[in-house]
Amino acid sequence: MARKRRGWGGNPPETDEEATRRIVAAAVDLIAETGSAITIADVAESLGVIRQTVYRYFPTAQDLMREAAIASVDGFLDQLEARVRGITDPADAMTEGFLFTLDAVVAIPHLGILLSSPSSAATPGEVASALAQDVGMRMITRFDVDWQRYGYDDAALRDLVEFTLRTMLSFFVAPNDPSRSREELRRFLRRWLGSAILAQASPSRISPSISSTG
Numbered sequence: 001m002a003r004k005r006r007g008w009g010g011n012p013p014e015t016d017e018e019a020t021r022r023i024v025a026a027a028v029d030l031i032a033e034t035g036s037a038i039t040i041a042d043v044a045e046s047l048g049v050i051r052q053t054v055y056r057y058f059p060t061a062q063d064l065m066r067e068a069a070i071a072s073v074d075g076f077l078d079q080l081e082a083r084v085r086g087i088t089d090p091a092d093a094m095t096e097g098f099l100f101t102l103d104a105v106v107a108i109p110h111l112g113i114l115l116s117s118p119s120s121a122a123t124p125g126e127v128a129s130a131l132a133q134d135v136g137m138r139m140i141t142r143f144d145v146d147w148q149r150y151g152y153d154d155a156a157l158r159d160l161v162e163f164t165l166r167t168m169l170s171f172f173v174a175p176n177d178p179s180r181s182r183e184e185l186r187r188f189l190r191r192w193l194g195s196a197i198l199a200q201a202s203p204s205r206i207s208p209s210i211s212s213t214g
Helices: 016-034 040-047 051-057 061-084 090-107 109-115 124-128 130-140 154-173 182-198
Strands: none
Touching: 016 040, 016 051, 016 061, 016 109, 040 051, 040 061, 061 090, 061 109, 061 130, 090 109, 090 130, 090 154, 090 182, 109 130, 109 154, 130 154, 154 182
């Protein structure tokens, strides 16, 4: 006779909140180990419970993967903040942040699941979803940029985040040409993404000589 597994490692959660935290933590650990999206069955097995137990808290694997990604994003944000620290020009800051995120999506499975449509837990629309945009806002507000000085209110910042996420999606679908160097990619992004960012300039920053022409 097969011996029954002891669910939850013999230490069942006392509340739904604790159960949710433990399920998410198990998913985070599994993603870190495998480097890819996982299934409800994988998480259930790691916890020693049946799949229906996990489904009680997360109706779909996509729901669980999202929560695992969110739980893991803080470490990435700390690294991003360190990377762009001291860069006050918005075009330069976004260019560096963009490059750093492209690398991080490859290196950090959790972030890729949250932002990259080729993952099995996301669809092309996910990159511009409310969840992805909220993460993008958390990213952009860590920059040492005085966004208000450059004409950005909250609504404009959200538009910028959506535009940047959609641009980033194009790199997920069609990665950078290996023949183009890192510096060439930086210049490309600074020229075109930077131009879009600086187009939001506030009236106070427009040169009198320019505003008086025409």
